[in-house]
Each structure stands twice: as structure tokens, then as C-alpha cells.
Amino acid sequence: MDSRLVVALDLTDADKLMEIAGNIGGEVFAIKINWPSIMIQGTGIVGELSRFGKVICDLKIADIPNTNSMIVESVVKMGAWGVISHSFTGGDSLRAAVESARNAKVFSVVSMSHPGSSDFINRHTDELIEVSRNAGAYGLIGPGNNPKELARIRKLAGNMVIMTPGVGAQGGKASEAIRSGSDLVIVGRAVYNSHDPLEAVRALNLEILESVQR
């Protein structure tokens, strides 16, 4: 079975990032990077990483349609497999991201995992799922550390793929996120801070596989 593990390499040490990516790239679903890594040297890092496997750019874009398009085109041209966009900026902004992505996949944020997400965004999850569906998003970002809410989102998501952060150092269990309806599980620190990232990846892949077969 293919891996359902997405490893977030939230590192600003480009050498370490590349080393771990080369080490684990063949055994994960994808590598996810965020803005701080791209800020080091621009989008060139996306192209370099794409040699090791799928790259998901977690940019949480939240701008007007034209700017969203420019951002997405830039990383897709460098080889990104997927991009993470917000949906609360409205259907036209998200649709611009989806259209500019062409064959690349756009995941839309409908829930977040940090405490402040309850101030605002997580109170509008259902509307955001609707905006995401109408804009043609490939997938949703849901809460990996909130199984009950994740299961609820799963029911509303239809055939959209669900990817979940909040697993590992943030408290959630990969197996529980999968059982609650997640298709792809994001793990960061528990892999890149491990003394043996590849071993950590293999243990997570096994945990996920067992939870699927149960």
C-alpha cells in the first residue's frame, strides 16, 4: 500500500532539509514545505525537492484572485504537486488558485488546529467546505487532533481528499486521524527532530497501515 504520510519539513536550514528529503522521499506520500523555507532562496527550493518525490507547498494563500494565481503558477512551474490555500477569502480567490494549478492539486483550509482558530475560522467550517467544493478544490485541510470534528468534516467533504496536520508533536495520533476520516496525515517535528527520520517514517507508515486494515 502506498504511504499516506505527508512529512512537513519546516526547516530553514536548506542543507538539512534536502538531506532529510533525500533520505525519506521514497517512502512518504509527499514532502510539505512552508513559506520560511521558500524565503531562504525563492522557489528554486521547490524544484530541488521535487527530485525526491511529490512536493506540497503549504502557502496558506489568502489574497485577491490575481495574486493567488501568480503565487500558484510560480510553485507549480517549479514542480509542486500540490498547494494549500485558504478559502475564507472567497470563491473567486480559491477558484483562481485551482485554475492556475492546472494538474496540480489545491487543498483548501476549512479548519485549523491552534488555539486561536476557535476565535473565528473554526466557527465557519461548514461555509468554508461549501466554498471549497464550489471552487473545485481537490482536498481539504482538517484538524488531525480533533477526531470528532474531523469525522463531521468527513461527512460534509464528499469526495474531496482530507489532509490533516496536528499529529505527533501537536497531540493527535496518525492512526486516530485516519480512522476519523483523514486520507493523508501530516507529521513534522516527530520526523525531522528524530535521530533517524527514515525509521520514524517507517513506524508512522506501519501505524497508519495497521489502522486502515483494522
Added chain:
Amino acid sequence: MDSRLVVALDLTDADKLMEIAGNIGGEVFAIKINWPSIMIQGTGIVGELSRFGKVICDLKIADIPNTNSMIVESVVKMGAWGVISHSFTGGDSLRAAVESARNAKVFSVVSMSHPGSSDFINRHTDELIEVSRNAGAYGLIGPGNNPKELARIRKLAGNMVIMTPGVGAQGGKASEAIRSGSDLVIVGRAVYNSHDPLEAVRALNLEILESVQR
């Protein structure tokens, strides 16, 4: 009187961007750049631009507190005077941006100007102003092409500085935005697509000055 004009140099041609910035830098309040410009070569571009005047990084950051902090620290270290952040991700995310900015200024988005902003974000402006105030934002981003809504935001904003896009190619008038309560007016295409950007800047500065004196 000092300029109240912020020029958005939304260009991915770094040479042209630098040329216009050098040309107009001394006669504007600040230069604003966005992600597509930073994606060309990383944050180095912020440092180069800061030689010509204040630089505002319009990143519309919308991530968890730790990632927001890393993004803000990165551009402030390079000399950014200000950063634009979203507020809908909650008080802790915005506060992380404010604290990481140290002496640099954080502007919080509470309203947007594209059609899709009415789907969602513009229906929550009042709550977002409250989140922004509580998080210690220096300023707000309001709608330069909607004088009535801008005047309403002005009343709720207290002593927060209001900066407004939507002027020029997007339909709003700089003078009208100022009269409706804007402190700083953002103009992009009407300057960088002009055959003489410096002349365009001077005309806008004059228009704003006259509207303030009236």
C-alpha cells in the same frame, strides 16, 4: 507634508522593480511588495528595496502562530518597515506576528476589495477589527473603493492607522479614500504601468494633499 502614498510594485521583473523603486522611493510613504516578488529570489529583495525607503511586505500571512512569527522575523531582519497579516486566523496568530515584528508595524486585514470578499471575510469586519485591536495591530487594511464602508471602519478603528488598496486601476479615488478616513493609500498599476512613474506619484501626492487641505 509627508506623502501618504504607498506604491504597490507588484512586479516579477526584479530589474524593473528596482528601477522604479529607486526612481520614486524618495517621494512616497513606502513601497509595498507581495509574495510573487519575494518568490523570485527570496527575502534578499526586501533588503535591496529598503535602501530606497520604507518597505511594506504584503504577505497576508494566515498561518499558525509559530509560522507567522518565522515569516515576520525573516522580512523584518531584512529591513521591512511593515508587514500585512490576516486576522481571521485568530488573536494568537496575529499577536505572534505583532510580537515578532518588534519595532516594525503590522497591518491587519479586516476587509478586502475583490468580489469574492463579500462571500465571507467582509461579513465579519467588525469582529476582525476587535481581534486586530486586541492583538496590538498598528494598522488595518480597509476598502479604498468603498467609501461608506471605509468611513464605518474609521469609526471602529480608534487610533489604528488605516491603509487602503482598491485605488486607481481598481476604481477608487485616492482623494476620496483619504476623505473617508484612510491614512495611507495604496496605488499599484496606475504608477508602475505609467510611462513616467515619478510623475504619476507626484500627481497622486498632490491629489491627496489637496483632499486633506479641503
